[in-house]
Every structure is written in C-alpha cells, then in structure tokens.
Amino acid sequence: MTIHPAPGLSRCLCGHAPGDVHAWRVCWLLESGFDPGLAESLASSDVDLHALLELVDRGCSPDLAARILSPLPAGGVG
Secondary structure (H helix, E strand, O other): OOOOOOOOHHHHHOOOOOOOHHHHHHHHHHHHHOOOOHHHHHOOOOHHHHHHHHHOOOOOHHHHHHHHOOOOOOOOOO
C-alpha cells in the first residue's frame, strides 16, 4: 500500500461508522480504481486487501490484481 495516500483517500479513514470494516474495505478498493461490484465482492472475501492495493500501486490493473490474489477453485486448476 502507498506510504503517502493519494488525495481523497482520507475519507476512507473517517467516512463510515466506526468498526465497519466492510465499508472501510469497500472504500479503499473503490478509491483505488476497483469497479463497485468487484470492490463489494472482494471486501466480503478473505483476499488480502493490502496485497491487492500494493499490486495496484505497482501498476497492476484492479481486475488483474483480483485475479492474481483470488483463491483457486476447489480441486485445483483443472
């Protein structure tokens, strides 16, 4: 994750009810360029939010970052 957040990201630190981790995760994902549906899905999952944001910070598209960190389907690759 960036050490110096981009302008506008500070609303994720105080723009929702205290303790609402889901809303906090959705906010960071949306502000980082994830589509609303994907942000909602990822915020509800066990995917590492910090790893997702780090991939995006390094130039990975949000969709690709989500694919890279998504768990494999049960039974492996295929």
